[in-house]
Amino acid sequence: MRTFNALPLLLAAVPTKAAFSWTNVHTGGGGGFIPSIVFHPKTQGVAYARADIGGMYKLNSDDSWTPISDGIAQDASWHNWGTDALALDPENADVVYAALGMYTNSWDPNNGCIAKSTDQGSTWTFSNLTFKVGGNMPGRGTGERLAVDPANSDIIYFGARSGHGLWKSTDGGVTFSNVTSFTNTGTYREDPSDTTGYESDLMGLLFVTFDSTSATLNGATSRIFVGVADNITASVYESTDAGSTWAPLAGQPGAFFPHKCRLQPTEKALYLTYSNGIGPYDGTDGAVWRYDLTTSVWTDITPVSGSNLYFGFGGLGVDILNPGTLVVAALNSWWPNAQIFRSNNSGATWSPLWEWTSYPSMNNYYGLSTPNAPWIQTSFWDVTNDEDLGWMIESLEIDPFDSNHWLYGTGLTIMGGHDLTNWDTVHNVSIATLANGVEEMAVTGLTSVPGGSELLVAVGDDSGFTYVSSSNLGTAPATNWMTPEFSTSTSVDYAGLTVADIVRSGNTAGTQQIGVSSNGGSTWSIDYGATTTAYGGTVAYSASGDTVLWSTASQGVLRSQYTSTFASISSLPATALIASDKQNDNYFYAGSSATFYVSSNNGETFAAGGSLGSATQINYITVHPTTAGKVYVSTNAGIYLSTNFGSSFTLLTSALTNVYQIALGVGSGSTWNLYAFGTGPAGNKLYGSADNGSTWTDLQGTQSFGAISGCQLAGSGNVAGQVYVGTNGRGVFYAKGTITGGSTTATSTSSTSTSSVKSTSTSTILSTKSTSGTSTTQTTLSTSTVTTHSSITSSTTSSSSSVATCTVGHYAQCGGETYTGCTSCASGYTCQVQNPYYSQCL
Structure with missing residues (x-):
C-alpha cells in the first residue's frame, strides 16, 4: 500500500475583529441539486x-437545515463547496466525514481532500489527497463513496474517481492509503470524445457498503461491498476478509451501473438500484435487485417492466424498523412526473406514488x-403541470427512527414528509418542500436600485428574484422571475432616472x-426586439430607460432603442464589458482587455x-x-476612477490589486461606500472603503464566498452600510455595518422571521491543497473572535501608478496564464507550476 503521512498542523495567527456578520438572503427552497441525504444509523x-x-x-429538529461548510471555501479553497460523498461514524454521532472537491478536470486546479468534523460540522480538519475529487462531476448522486467501518471507527474507505481506485484510512482519517489489492478502478466514461475532460473522465468507484451483520476480523468488519462504474466485467465487488x-460478487446483474446499495440488517439483505446511465441527468432503463447475504441469491425486484420502464433507478430507502419495507425512485422520469414505488414485502410487489387511470387522467396518491x-x-408546479415530484432523484431516505419521516433530494430542492406509512393504508401521503435553510443557487447578477427595489438577483436554473425592500430579505419570494421565465438569467440592470424600469x-x-x-x-414582459438567436452575456439600461445595450454570448454587443430590433455595435469587441451612466442618458461605457470605451451618443x-495606466485587464x-460621469473601473492593477465620463482616469488605490467586481452602496450621511473583491492586506477578500x-x-x-473572481457584488442603494455578495453555489449573503477609517462596526442583519437562515462565522481558515500526501489542518466555526488567513501578506510600493508588490503564503496562487496577482511567495516557499493556468506557493 502507498501511504501518505500528514503534514504539520497549521494555524492562522493574525487576529482581527470580524467586520460584518453575514447571513443568507432567503429563498427557502434550496434552488439546486441535492445528491445525497444521510441519516445517522444509531x-x-x-x-x-x-x-x-x-x-x-x-438537519434541525424543525426540518430546517443549517450550513456547516461556510468557513472552508475561502477563495483558493473554493472547491471545498463541492461534496462528492458523506459518511457518518456509526459509533459516534458527532463525527462526520466528507470528500471535498469540485471537478476532476482542468476546471479545478486543486486536489481534493477528506474533511472530518468531530462536532457535527462546527470545526473541520482536512486530509489532503494526491488526486482530484468531483463534487460537481457526472455520477455525483451515486454512493456513498465514503464509509466508516461500523465495527472500527478508525477505518474509513473512500472510492475515488478517475482511475485512482479504493483508499483506506486506519487512523480515523488522518492518512489514507491506496488499497492495491482492489484492481478494478472503473471502465466507464460518459463521453470518451469530450475534450474538456468533464464527461470523458473515468467515473471510478460508486459506493462502499459494510455488512454490519458479518463477523469481525482483527477488529474490523469482515464483509465489505464496493460498487464500480463498469458494465463490462463486473460492477459489485466483495471482500470477506x-x-x-x-472478488466480483457471483451472479450479479450485468449491463447497468449500480447507484445505491443499502443494507437491511434484520433481513440480512442488500438492495441495489441500477441505471443504464451514470446520472444525474440520464437513465432510460434500469432495475432494482435484492441480494440475500445468507443464501447469496440475487432476485430481480424491478417494480415495472415493458413500456412502463423508460427510466433508470436512483434513490433507494429501506425502513430499518419494518424489515421488507422499502422505497425506490425513478432516477429521471421527465414526463409526466417522477415516480416513486413502495414495497412491504421485500420487493415482491410494489405500489406507485401515482398511476394512469384513462390517459391523460392520473390518480395522484399524494398532496403537495x-x-x-x-x-x-x-413558478414550477402551477406552470409546467408535470415534474411536480422533482427530477434527478438520487437520494431517497427513510428515517431509521421514524418510519413516517422521509426525505429525498431533487434537482431543485429537498422534499419529503411525516406520514409515509399512510401509503400503506389510505394510500395518500403529504409531500412538502423541506429545504428551509438550504441556499444553493449560483448567482449570475446582483443590483440594488437607489429609490427602487432593494435587491434584484439573477440566478442559474431558477431565473431570478426581486426583493422590494430590505425587510423582505428574510422572507421567501412568492414567485421568481416569470413571463419570461429564463432557466438562467445572466444579468440585470436598472435605469438610473426611471428606477422602476x-x-x-x-x-x-x-x-x-x-x-x-x-x-x-415585480412583473415582466418579453422584449420582442430581441432575436431568438442572441443569448447570454450582460445588459445595461440607459439612464432614462429608452435604450438597452446587450453584450451577448453569441452575437457580440447589440443595441436597441425604444424596443426596436437589436442591432450590432461594430465599434465594440464581442463580449465587451458594458455599463450605463445612471444620470446622463447619452453615455454608455465599455471595456475589453485594457481598453476603456465611451459612447456619448446613447x-x-x-x-x-x-x-x-499599467492595467492590462479590465475586470468590471x-x-x-447619483453623479453623472463618475466611473469606477476594476483592473488587475487596482481601481481606477474617472470623474469626466471616462475621458481620463487616476489610480484610486494601490492597496488593492487584481480587483474583480466592485460596487457602490450608500454609506453614512451623504457618502457612498466602495466595495471591492481583490487582493489586499488580508489576502484575496471582500474589502470596503468609506473614503473613496x-x-x-x-x-x-x-x-466563505468561494472564488472571489466568480462572485457578484452589490452595495445597497437604500440601506446605509448594507452590502450583498452573490456566490456560485451558496446563494446571496448580506451584511450591514459602518466603515470608518479602516475599521468597522457590524450591525446584525439576521431577519426576525423564523424561516431565516442561521449564520455562523469562522475563527480559523486555512487552505487545504497539497501536492504530496495528506495533511491535516484545522478550522473552527465561532460567533465571536476570528483570525485572518495568516499565510497571505502584502506590501505596496510608493508609486501610485504601479502594481503593488506583494507576497502570498503557503498554498496561495502565484502564477499562471492570465493571472495578474502576486507572484512572490512568502519565505520558505517557492512558486511551482501545477498547470498552464495555475502556479502555487509550495
Whole structure:
C-alpha cells in the first residue's frame, strides 16, 4: 500500500475583529441539486445533506437545515463547496466525514481532500489527497463513496474517481492509503470524445457498503461491498476478509451501473438500484435487485417492466424498523412526473406514488405543499403541470427512527414528509418542500436600485428574484422571475432616472432572451426586439430607460432603442464589458482587455476613452448612481476612477490589486461606500472603503464566498452600510455595518422571521491543497473572535501608478496564464507550476 503521512498542523495567527456578520438572503427552497441525504444509523435526529456546488447542511429538529461548510471555501479553497460523498461514524454521532472537491478536470486546479468534523460540522480538519475529487462531476448522486467501518471507527474507505481506485484510512482519517489489492478502478466514461475532460473522465468507484451483520476480523468488519462504474466485467465487488482481497460478487446483474446499495440488517439483505446511465441527468432503463447475504441469491425486484420502464433507478430507502419495507425512485422520469414505488414485502410487489387511470387522467396518491418556498409552486408546479415530484432523484431516505419521516433530494430542492406509512393504508401521503435553510443557487447578477427595489438577483436554473425592500430579505419570494421565465438569467440592470424600469437577459437560444419590467421587477414582459438567436452575456439600461445595450454570448454587443430590433455595435469587441451612466442618458461605457470605451451618443458608437495606466485587464465597470460621469473601473492593477465620463482616469488605490467586481452602496450621511473583491492586506477578500479608496477594511472576515473572481457584488442603494455578495453555489449573503477609517462596526442583519437562515462565522481558515500526501489542518466555526488567513501578506510600493508588490503564503496562487496577482511567495516557499493556468506557493 502507498501511504501518505500528514503534514504539520497549521494555524492562522493574525487576529482581527470580524467586520460584518453575514447571513443568507432567503429563498427557502434550496434552488439546486441535492445528491445525497444521510441519516445517522444509531442516533435519532442526526442527518446531513450534501449539495454538488453548495457545501453541506445539517438537519434541525424543525426540518430546517443549517450550513456547516461556510468557513472552508475561502477563495483558493473554493472547491471545498463541492461534496462528492458523506459518511457518518456509526459509533459516534458527532463525527462526520466528507470528500471535498469540485471537478476532476482542468476546471479545478486543486486536489481534493477528506474533511472530518468531530462536532457535527462546527470545526473541520482536512486530509489532503494526491488526486482530484468531483463534487460537481457526472455520477455525483451515486454512493456513498465514503464509509466508516461500523465495527472500527478508525477505518474509513473512500472510492475515488478517475482511475485512482479504493483508499483506506486506519487512523480515523488522518492518512489514507491506496488499497492495491482492489484492481478494478472503473471502465466507464460518459463521453470518451469530450475534450474538456468533464464527461470523458473515468467515473471510478460508486459506493462502499459494510455488512454490519458479518463477523469481525482483527477488529474490523469482515464483509465489505464496493460498487464500480463498469458494465463490462463486473460492477459489485466483495471482500470477506476485511478488505485484504476482493472478488466480483457471483451472479450479479450485468449491463447497468449500480447507484445505491443499502443494507437491511434484520433481513440480512442488500438492495441495489441500477441505471443504464451514470446520472444525474440520464437513465432510460434500469432495475432494482435484492441480494440475500445468507443464501447469496440475487432476485430481480424491478417494480415495472415493458413500456412502463423508460427510466433508470436512483434513490433507494429501506425502513430499518419494518424489515421488507422499502422505497425506490425513478432516477429521471421527465414526463409526466417522477415516480416513486413502495414495497412491504421485500420487493415482491410494489405500489406507485401515482398511476394512469384513462390517459391523460392520473390518480395522484399524494398532496403537495411548499410552505417554505411559495415560488416553487407558482413558478414550477402551477406552470409546467408535470415534474411536480422533482427530477434527478438520487437520494431517497427513510428515517431509521421514524418510519413516517422521509426525505429525498431533487434537482431543485429537498422534499419529503411525516406520514409515509399512510401509503400503506389510505394510500395518500403529504409531500412538502423541506429545504428551509438550504441556499444553493449560483448567482449570475446582483443590483440594488437607489429609490427602487432593494435587491434584484439573477440566478442559474431558477431565473431570478426581486426583493422590494430590505425587510423582505428574510422572507421567501412568492414567485421568481416569470413571463419570461429564463432557466438562467445572466444579468440585470436598472435605469438610473426611471428606477422602476429594469432589464434582464437570459441564457437559452430559441426564444427572445430579454425581459423588461416597468414596476421594479415585480412583473415582466418579453422584449420582442430581441432575436431568438442572441443569448447570454450582460445588459445595461440607459439612464432614462429608452435604450438597452446587450453584450451577448453569441452575437457580440447589440443595441436597441425604444424596443426596436437589436442591432450590432461594430465599434465594440464581442463580449465587451458594458455599463450605463445612471444620470446622463447619452453615455454608455465599455471595456475589453485594457481598453476603456465611451459612447456619448446613447450607445450608437464607441471610441477609446482615457488610459488605465499599467492595467492590462479590465475586470468590471461600475458607475456612480447619483453623479453623472463618475466611473469606477476594476483592473488587475487596482481601481481606477474617472470623474469626466471616462475621458481620463487616476489610480484610486494601490492597496488593492487584481480587483474583480466592485460596487457602490450608500454609506453614512451623504457618502457612498466602495466595495471591492481583490487582493489586499488580508489576502484575496471582500474589502470596503468609506473614503473613496483611501483606506480599506476587510469586510469578509472568515466567511466563505468561494472564488472571489466568480462572485457578484452589490452595495445597497437604500440601506446605509448594507452590502450583498452573490456566490456560485451558496446563494446571496448580506451584511450591514459602518466603515470608518479602516475599521468597522457590524450591525446584525439576521431577519426576525423564523424561516431565516442561521449564520455562523469562522475563527480559523486555512487552505487545504497539497501536492504530496495528506495533511491535516484545522478550522473552527465561532460567533465571536476570528483570525485572518495568516499565510497571505502584502506590501505596496510608493508609486501610485504601479502594481503593488506583494507576497502570498503557503498554498496561495502565484502564477499562471492570465493571472495578474502576486507572484512572490512568502519565505520558505517557492512558486511551482501545477498547470498552464495555475502556479502555487509550495
